[in-house]
Amino acid sequence: MDKMPKWADVVLIPLISVILALLVSGLVVAIIGESPWRAMQVMVKGAFGSAYGWGYTLYYATNFIFTGLAVAVAFHARLFNIGGEGQAALGGLGVAVILLAVDWPHWTLALAAAMGFAMLFSALWAAVPAYLQAKRGSHIVITTIMFNYIASALLVYLLVNVLRVEGSMAPESASFAAATHLPSAADFAGGLGFRGSTPLNISIFLALIACVLVWLLIWRTRLGYEIRAFGHSETAAVYAGINPTKIIMITMLISGALAGMMAINVVMGEAERLVLDFVEGAGFVGIAVALMGRSHPVGVVLAALLFGALYQGGAELQFEMPAISREMIVVIQALVILFTGALDNMVRMPVQKLFLALKRRRDDAARPNPAE
Amino acid sequence: MDFLTILQILDSTVRLATPLLLACLAGLWSERAGIFDIGLEGKMLIAAFFAAAIAYTSGLVWVGLLAGIAASMVLALLHGLASITFRGNQLISGVAINFLAAGLAVVIAQTWFAQGGRTPQLSSDARFANIELPGAATRIRDIAQQGPLGQTYSELISGHSILVYLALACVPLTWWLLYRTRFGLRLRAVGENPAAVDTAGISVVGLRFAAVLIAGVLCGIAGAYLSTALSSGFVKDMSAGRGFIALAALIFAKWRPWYALSACLLFGFFDAVGNRYQNIQLGEFIVPVQFMQALPYILVVIVLAGLVGKAIPPRAGGEPYVKER
Numbered sequence: 001m002d003k004m005p006k007w008a009d010v011v012l013i014p015l016i017s018v019i020l021a022l023l024v025s026g027l028v029v030a031i032i033g034e035s036p037w038r039a040m041q042v043m044v045k046g047a048f049g050s051a052y053g054w055g056y057t058l059y060y061a062t063n064f065i066f067t068g069l070a071v072a073v074a075f076h077a078r079l080f081n082i083g084g085e086g087q088a089a090l091g092g093l094g095v096a097v098i099l100l101a102v103d104w105p106h107w108t109l110a111l112a113a114a115m116g117f118a119m120l121f122s123a124l125w126a127a128v129p130a131y132l133q134a135k136r137g138s139h140i141v142i143t144t145i146m147f148n149y150i151a152s153a154l155l156v157y158l159l160v161n162v163l164r165v166e167g168s169m170a171p172e173s174a175s176f177a178a179a180t181h182l183p184s185a186a187d188f189a190g191g192l193g194f195r196g197s198t199p200l201n202i203s204i205f206l207a208l209i210a211c212v213l214v215w216l217l218i219w220r221t222r223l224g225y226e227i228r229a230f231g232h233s234e235t236a237a238v239y240a241g242i243n244p245t246k247i248i249m250i251t252m253l254i255s256g257a258l259a260g261m262m263a264i265n266v267v268m269g270e271a272e273r274l275v276l277d278f279v280e281g282a283g284f285v286g287i288a289v290a291l292m293g294r295s296h297p298v299g300v301v302l303a304a305l306l307f308g309a310l311y312q313g314g315a316e317l318q319f320e321m322p323a324i325s326r327e328m329i330v331v332i333q334a335l336v337i338l339f340t341g342a343l344d345n346m347v348r349m350p351v352q353k354l355f356l357a358l359k360r361r362r363d364d365a366a367r368p369n370p371a372e
Numbered sequence: 373m374d375f376l377t378i379l380q381i382l383d384s385t386v387r388l389a390t391p392l393l394l395a396c397l398a399g400l401w402s403e404r405a406g407i408f409d410i411g412l413e414g415k416m417l418i419a420a421f422f423a424a425a426i427a428y429t430s431g432l433v434w435v436g437l438l439a440g441i442a443a444s445m446v447l448a449l450l451h452g453l454a455s456i457t458f459r460g461n462q463l464i465s466g467v468a469i470n471f472l473a474a475g476l477a478v479v480i481a482q483t484w485f486a487q488g489g490r491t492p493q494l495s496s497d498a499r500f501a502n503i504e505l506p507g508a509a510t511r512i513r514d515i516a517q518q519g520p521l522g523q524t525y526s527e528l529i530s531g532h533s534i535l536v537y538l539a540l541a542c543v544p545l546t547w548w549l550l551y552r553t554r555f556g557l558r559l560r561a562v563g564e565n566p567a568a569v570d571t572a573g574i575s576v577v578g579l580r581f582a583a584v585l586i587a588g589v590l591c592g593i594a595g596a597y598l599s600t601a602l603s604s605g606f607v608k609d610m611s612a613g614r615g616f617i618a619l620a621a622l623i624f625a626k627w628r629p630w631y632a633l634s635a636c637l638l639f640g641f642f643d644a645v646g647n648r649y650q651n652i653q654l655g656e657f658i659v660p661v662q663f664m665q666a667l668p669y670i671l672v673v674i675v676l677a678g679l680v681g682k683a684i685p686p687r688a689g690g691e692p693y694v695k696e697r
Contacts, residue, residue: 138676330475342465
């Protein structure tokens with residue numbers, strides 16, 4: 001028996017949760033003595049009011065699509081990959097290694113190689129926790145958190161001791177050669193008003209392609225079916241002849257590779273060199289994006305857009321209303337995770353009750369009255 | 373390396389292990405009752421902020437401590453609400469709490485003090501002072517002239533803030549409560565087999581909320597220690613992953629109080645050595661400081677891999693309890 005129609009599950013409940021999260025965020029803004037209404041206006045204008053704003057919003061959204069898909073794919077196998085942060089960092093390392101090691105004649109070749117290395121490095125970084133989960137039963141949440149810290153220490157070490165430019169104090173690698181620079185939005189969509197300084201680059205198309213591929217993988221392939229079956233019930237999946245080790249490994253390799261793709265956007269597309277902490281929490285935003293998007297690529301794109309707008313709008317907010325710290329975005333992010341993830345049942349139970357009551361009333365009306 | 377240097381490293385080991393120990397015991401209480409808690413970090417951070425902020429505004433460090441504990445307990449209640457009452461995912465709730473704390477602390481700090489998300493420097497009477505035990509020398513010149521026993525007493529045992537001694541006292545207290553009282557037995561049972569506890573007519577929800585709140589108190593003390601004893605004031609992200617190291621220590625200790633103490637001292641020792649020596653030279657090979665910083669995490673992965681004995685968590689951990697109908 002379906003307790004409620006599918007659209008309520010897919011659209012209505014996430015929507016209510018996000019609205020609740022935003023209402024509480026507004027409340028926080030009101031409590032610290034600022035106008036939530038004005039804050040929202042500033043943020044919307046900052047994110048969508050100009051080509052400059054759009055450039056940053058879509059740039060951030062590109063990151064969040066990749067990290068959101070990474071978390072979403074793992075969710076389908078009921079694996080909680082909190083390691084997006086570390087996996088993306090390793091992806092950045094892969095990008096830097098291959099772009100600095102080889103003298104690339106053209107950016108298309110460089111992009112193909114960088115994608116390969118980003119995905120290889122980050123997938124390998126995800127493979128260790130995956131193996132430990134599959135073979136030794138170590139909890140993947142704990143191991144991926146640990147791997148975030150190990151990745152961060154590793155990157156600091158490499159940037160300070162190995163990749164740093166001779167004579168420079170900044171912990172960053174040398175700049176990549178001009179031939180490897182990805183076309184920015186100014187090159188392919190200059191007509192829309194994007195200037196040369198915009199961080200938005202062709203990676204956004206890669207992100208959208210990744211969405212389609214993930215959709216095909218999860219809902220249109222045998223592997224995707226096995227992943228979902230495993231996520232629903234491990235025992236049933238094993239009974240059906242699905243190999244749990246294989247599913248855990250493959251899912252986490254894909255998840256890690258997706259997180260690593262974020263580095264293409266940031267390291268290759270924007271910074272054009274490897275800088276310390278370039279991930280800037282995008283790996284964690286992926287959790288909020290996947291939860292809010294109900295682990296579906298369409299939902300992930302919409303949620304990533306919302307978070308992209310929050311990040312860009314939040315940056316503007318800092319200038320317009322200095323009393324509100326930029327960390328307000330982290331609060332909103334936390335509330336979205338809280339309401340769409342942990343407090344899901346708080347919203348779900350009343351909505352289910354409502355639909356059951358409606359259904360009962362409809363059934364009663366349809367049934368002939370025995371008294372007559 | 374002379375004896376006094378070793379003592380000094382051990383002294384800072386104790387200082388740095390204290391917040392780990394309190395957070396680790398917090399995790400122990402919560403997870404022994406079957407509630408996973410990866411929000412230790414966030415609870416510590418929010419407590420660190422409120423303790424420093426209230427200690428600064430009131431000038432009374434004890435009031436600050438209480439404020440820190442209260443703030444941490446609010447987040448603990450939220451965790452309980454999400455994971456016990458609404459049977460949500462405990463890991464996701466923990467993640468949300470970590471971000472909520474990291475964001476809220478800075479947002480409120482900016483509003484109250486407008487110093488870029490930090491609290492003003494605390495004066496010495498708004499901090500926990502170091503307690504000099506009777507007969508202990510305080511000046512380094514006097515200590516250097518003492519014998520080994522006297523040096524140990526003056527340098528290592530004496531001269532910590534009261535919270536350090538409190539944290540150490542929490543270890544036997546936790547052990548006694550968990551293993552020698554009826555409450556402890558029930559609490560451990562609820563983490564292994566909640567249905568059995570329920571059948572005996574004891575409230576699963578009540579016990580789990582009690583455990584989560586105790587964790588809140590301990591995290592509150594840990595956070596207050598960070599901002600009012602270890603340093604003087606709150607700065608952004610000052611918990612710096614200690615909540616996760618505490619979690620690591622908890623697994624390392626296989627969810628037992630005395631082992632938790634040794635694990636936290638071990639991780640505190642790494643921290644102390646990493647602080648004192650930037651790079652450690654072992655013959656030809658130089659151990660970089662980053663390796664020392666990553667060592668606790670690497671060790672946990674090794675432990676989790678089952679290479680050093682098997683770490684078995686409480687059986688009902690992470691599972692919301694649904695009463696049979």
